[in-house]
Amino acid sequence: MAIEQVSAPKQTSFRYRVLWRQTPQSFRIGLIVLLVHLIVAITGPFWAPYGFSQMGTGIPLSGMSWTHPFGIDQLGRDVFSRVVHGSHIVILLSLSGTAIGLLAGAVLGLLSGYLGGWFDNLLQRLLEALISIPFLVLALIAIASAGPELSGNPILVVLVVALVYAPRIARIARAAAMDIATRDFVTVARLRGESAWSVMRRELLPNATGVLLVEFALRAGYAPVLVGSLGFLGFGLRPPTPEWGLMISENRALIIITPITVLGPGLALASLVVGLNLFTEGLARILGRTVRLGNQ
Amino acid sequence: MTGAQQLLEVRNLSVGYRQGGGWSRAVDDVSFSLRPGEVFGLVGESGCGKSTVALQLLGFRHVSMRLEHGDVRFKSQALTSMSRRELDELRGDRIAFVPQNPTTALNPGIRIGRQLTETMLAHGRVKNAEDAGAIVGILKLVGLPVDPGFQRRYPHQLSGGQQQRVCIAMALACDPDLLVLDEPTTGLDVTTQEQIISLLSELRVRIGVAMLYVTHDLALLSQIADRIGVMYAGRMVEIAPTDEIFLRPRHPYTQGLIASIPVIEDLSMSRARPLRGLLRRRELPPGCPFAPRCDHALEQCVAERQELETIDDARAVACWRWREIAPVPAEPAPPAGVGTLAARAAVLSVDHVSVIYGPKSRGFRAVSDASFEIKEGEVFALVGESGSGKSTLARAISGLTAPATGAIMLRGEKLADTVRHRSDQQRRLIQYIFQNPDASLNPRARIGEAIARPLVHFFKMEGAAARAKIADALGDVRLDGSYQERFPDQLSGGERQRVAIARALAAKPALLLCDEILSALDVSVQANILTLLRQLKSEHGIAMLFISHDLAVVRMLADHVCVLYGGEVMEIGPREQVFAPPFHPYTHSLLHAVPVPLQRPDKPSKAPKATEPRRGEAGCVYAGRCPWQVGSICETERPPWREGEGGLGLRCHLTLDQLNARAAWPPTTREGIAV
Numbered sequence: 001m002a003i004e005q006v007s008a009p010k011q012t013s014f015r016y017r018v019l020w021r022q023t024p025q026s027f028r029i030g031l032i033v034l035l036v037h038l039i040v041a042i043t044g045p046f047w048a049p050y051g052f053s054q055m056g057t058g059i060p061l062s063g064m065s066w067t068h069p070f071g072i073d074q075l076g077r078d079v080f081s082r083v084v085h086g087s088h089i090v091i092l093l094s095l096s097g098t099a100i101g102l103l104a105g106a107v108l109g110l111l112s113g114y115l116g117g118w119f120d121n122l123l124q125r126l127l128e129a130l131i132s133i134p135f136l137v138l139a140l141i142a143i144a145s146a147g148p149e150l151s152g153n154p155i156l157v158v159l160v161v162a163l164v165y166a167p168r169i170a171r172i173a174r175a176a177a178m179d180i181a182t183r184d185f186v187t188v189a190r191l192r193g194e195s196a197w198s199v200m201r202r203e204l205l206p207n208a209t210g211v212l213l214v215e216f217a218l219r220a221g222y223a224p225v226l227v228g229s230l231g232f233l234g235f236g237l238r239p240p241t242p243e244w245g246l247m248i249s250e251n252r253a254l255i256i257i258t259p260i261t262v263l264g265p266g267l268a269l270a271s272l273v274v275g276l277n278l279f280t281e282g283l284a285r286i287l288g289r290t291v292r293l294g295n296q
Numbered sequence: 297m298t299g300a301q302q303l304l305e306v307r308n309l310s311v312g313y314r315q316g317g318g319w320s321r322a323v324d325d326v327s328f329s330l331r332p333g334e335v336f337g338l339v340g341e342s343g344c345g346k347s348t349v350a351l352q353l354l355g356f357r358h359v360s361m362r363l364e365h366g367d368v369r370f371k372s373q374a375l376t377s378m379s380r381r382e383l384d385e386l387r388g389d390r391i392a393f394v395p396q397n398p399t400t401a402l403n404p405g406i407r408i409g410r411q412l413t414e415t416m417l418a419h420g421r422v423k424n425a426e427d428a429g430a431i432v433g434i435l436k437l438v439g440l441p442v443d444p445g446f447q448r449r450y451p452h453q454l455s456g457g458q459q460q461r462v463c464i465a466m467a468l469a470c471d472p473d474l475l476v477l478d479e480p481t482t483g484l485d486v487t488t489q490e491q492i493i494s495l496l497s498e499l500r501v502r503i504g505v506a507m508l509y510v511t512h513d514l515a516l517l518s519q520i521a522d523r524i525g526v527m528y529a530g531r532m533v534e535i536a537p538t539d540e541i542f543l544r545p546r547h548p549y550t551q552g553l554i555a556s557i558p559v560i561e562d563l564s565m566s567r568a569r570p571l572r573g574l575l576r577r578r579e580l581p582p583g584c585p586f587a588p589r590c591d592h593a594l595e596q597c598v599a600e601r602q603e604l605e606t607i608d609d610a611r612a613v614a615c616w617r618w619r620e621i622a623p624v625p626a627e628p629a630p631p632a633g634v635g636t637l638a639a640r641a642a643v644l645s646v647d648h649v650s651v652i653y654g655p656k657s658r659g660f661r662a663v664s665d666a667s668f669e670i671k672e673g674e675v676f677a678l679v680g681e682s683g684s685g686k687s688t689l690a691r692a693i694s695g696l697t698a699p700a701t702g703a704i705m706l707r708g709e710k711l712a713d714t715v716r717h718r719s720d721q722q723r724r725l726i727q728y729i730f731q732n733p734d735a736s737l738n739p740r741a742r743i744g745e746a747i748a749r750p751l752v753h754f755f756k757m758e759g760a761a762a763r764a765k766i767a768d769a770l771g772d773v774r775l776d777g778s779y780q781e782r783f784p785d786q787l788s789g790g791e792r793q794r795v796a797i798a799r800a801l802a803a804k805p806a807l808l809l810c811d812e813i814l815s816a817l818d819v820s821v822q823a824n825i826l827t828l829l830r831q832l833k834s835e836h837g838i839a840m841l842f843i844s845h846d847l848a849v850v851r852m853l854a855d856h857v858c859v860l861y862g863g864e865v866m867e868i869g870p871r872e873q874v875f876a877p878p879f880h881p882y883t884h885s886l887l888h889a890v891p892v893p894l895q896r897p898d899k900p901s902k903a904p905k906a907t908e909p910r911r912g913e914a915g916c917v918y919a920g921r922c923p924w925q926v927g928s929i930c931e932t933e934r935p936p937w938r939e940g941e942g943g944l945g946l947r948c949h950l951t952l953d954q955l956n957a958r959a960a961w962p963p964t965t966r967e968g969i970a971v
Contacts (some may be wrong), residue, residue, distance in 0.1 A: 184736035193723045206740035
């Protein structure tokens with residue numbers, strides 16, 4: 001069967017351009033925003049005009065200027081430099097928190113969906129209880145119960161993000177596992193006497209990657225807000241860390257005098273979240289397409 | 297051919313489907329015509345474009361499909377250039393469609409009576425959706441019960457055969473001139489299929505409707521069609537009257553297709569060689585599409601296009617060598633029976649096993665009191681309609697479903713009820729192969745990894761040793777070692793089933809549970825896998841529990857046959873004894889339902905009295921449906937187990953002599969096929 005070629009084979013660069021044009025627009029915009037954030041996060045510490053805790057960079061509360069685009073806070077620190085320095089902290093905290101949540105949620109959810117029975121029942125009730133608590137309240141409970149000596153520890157923030165996301169991801173993974181577990185190749189593995197762990201790793205996980213990736217992307221898009229909220233409430237990192245939520249909280253008293261010191265970190269946070277969301281929405285659409293095609 | 301006489305004319309039809317960035321041609325220059333009241337059969341392997349042609353007769357259009365050239369004329373009107381509105385008036389009214397799968401074709405939320413009048417309402421034949429007269433009229437036409445209770449049922453409360461009758465009734469509601477049927481019996485049991493076919497034959501006599509019958513089953517087509525068109529890779533390769541197709545097939549593809557039909561009657565009959573190879577649409581030569589698989593292909597075949605050429609009255613063939621070619625005879629099939637079976641030890645024995653779904657006292661009795669033995673190296677076939685408990689038994693043996701009572705012994709050792717409590721050794725010795733090869737392979741694992749799993753798990757084998765074993769296992773199923781690197785979606789259905797068999801063989805089992813492993817495959821692929829199973833049997837001496845509803849296949853492969861009905865063993869014995877009188881009445885009806893080429897059903901079979909087996913009631917499970925029922929004793933007393941010659945056993949109130957007198961085999965009216 002001869003397939004009429006719409007266009008003759010062209011150079012590689014041309015093919016990439018065609019591929020790029022086929023992606024959803026949200027994906028393209030999101031990717032550009034994300035790339036800018038990533039570049040800033042990686043290279044920022046080397047070119048930021050001032051150090052993140054360097055004082056006396058100018059007249060405190062002097063507002064916007066070319067040398068201090070986000071103004072200067074009451075301790076005389078350059079807010080723009082602090083935002084640049086904080087970029088990698090925010091990104092690292094949210095991504096690693098989501099990743100740990102994904103890992104824990106996927107393992108629990110897949111096992112629960114495959115095994116069923118009392119294990120599934122017990123776990124699902126537990127997860128439902130966790131989901132029913134508003135996530136910020138849950139995060140505060142977790143931090144409070146960790147005790148004062150651990151507060152301000154970045155690892156605690158990461159774990160709290162994971163704790164908030166894991167139950168939600170586990171539910172999605174469980175649904176995927178229940179669907180995959182009915183297929184014959186899983187029955188074959190069961191008849192062979194494979195352990196649940198091995199079935200999960202070899203048979204379920206590879207077939208659930210599409211769903212899980214989309215889930216990861218969607219959760220990661222909201223994680224900076226969660227980290228920022230914790231910082232704002234004073235349950236996140238400790239000063240003088242240039243974490244964005246913490247900066248907004250520190251400068252909130254100045255919002256009438258120099259609003260840019262609050263707006264600056266706020267804009268950085270907003271653009272990261274919008275970028276991540278656009279990117280993940282586009283990614284979900286691309287993956288959804290290929291996942292659906294792969295099933296046929 | 298004058299246009300005025302024809303009901304339907306298809307001229308030079310070519311249809312393309314969107315594929316990747318271009319268009320691939322699914323139907324290529326197909327022409328045929330139908331007279332009023334004629335039944336035209338369209339046959340070919342999957343992917344040959346037969347359903348696409350059928351949909352074109354309904355004026356079907358879709359964004360990913362385009363009509364490249366040609367037209368379809370119905371009563372001299374071109375369907376291909378009609379507007380949507382004009383088509384809507386014609387479809388359902390003059391041209392009606394019967395789909396393949398009645399379960400998904402009927403709306404599950406609408407009662408049967410209302411559903412039946414939908415077509416009539418759409419075309420203004422009735423004013424009221426509950427028009428009792430109209431409903432009773434069409435229900436009677438298709439032999440369904442007319443009582444109001446039946447009309448109030450929902451589709452899921454009907455059996456598959458009844459659902460298909462409802463679909464046919466809906467299609468016939470407006471008394472159309474043409475009925476397009478797309479594989480209408482493919483999902484149904486043989487006995488149900490027989491009833492549907494005799495209903496269709498009866499309908500064409502009574503109301504004179506013309507039919508286009510699309511199927512992959514040539515034997516079935518011979519029972520109903522007047523003329524048959526054989527399609528291959530989107531082209532029509534032969535058109536001939538039904539008898540001619542079977543007696544003198546001209547195209548090599550037709551010859552191979554006929555030879556691939558398993559024959560139930562006579563195993564020694566000389567036959568042509570079944571089709572070899574596969575239809576690969578991407579690698580078609582510019583000339584005859586069949587050339588890569590043809591035994592007679594010359595260079596000219598590959599290079600030059602073969603046009604459909606009229607060679608006789610109402611006969612046309614697209615092969616320029618049709619005068620000279622003769623079918624290539626098949627190698628004689630090795631005898632299936634091994635002979636000294638009695639001396640062999642039993643590998644598996646099933647002892648009074650019952651399987652009940654739900655609570656033991658009032659649950660659903662899927663299998664009741666089944667006992668049999670499978671000897672080392674023999675093929676033991678389980679036969680019966682869907683719902684007869686065949687797969688449930690296999691699941692119980694494999695440990696997926698726990699039996700309620702009874703014991704299953706593997707080489708004299710009692711097996712635990714569930715697979716979790718069995719030893720690795722026991723799990724290794726019993727390997728399960730599933731019906732659907734698409735679902736039995738992990739789509740994200742390479743073929744090599746899939747076959748490596750049993751090696752790693754049972755033999756702790758890894759690295760080079762495992763790779764050699766994988767290549768061996770692939771060799772056992774006649775696949776090349778290069779398949780290791782592929783993913784399942786790069787394989788055809790037949791190749792996937794081979795991989796599933798290879799994976800089972802890699803565990804070095806003593807017993808293979810083959811659960812309908814041929815039914816999802818095309819006839820030609822079926823014939824190849826069947827040959828493979830035979831070879832495996834003689835090479836490895838593995839015992840097989842072969843579950844099938846296809847008696848012809850069972851007859852070719854099995855040593856022992858067990859017939860199940862409603863979860864109970866009806867008849868059991870060596871193949872020669874089961875396929876010869878005395879027959880159990882159920883075995884006899886199964887044998888008679890198998891379509892045999894050129895043999896039309898003698899008379900329209902009686903409508904089934906009861907469709908459900910009488911599970912858990914007094915008397916015989918088959919009572920109520922049995923054509924030879926003795927009397928009330930069948931409904932009150934459980935029939936005795938009768939032992940016949942050569943290890944035959946059956947459960948019936950009639951004595952063996954009485955059964956002997958009832959039926960002869962093969963039926964005297966049948967004639968041999970000169971292939």
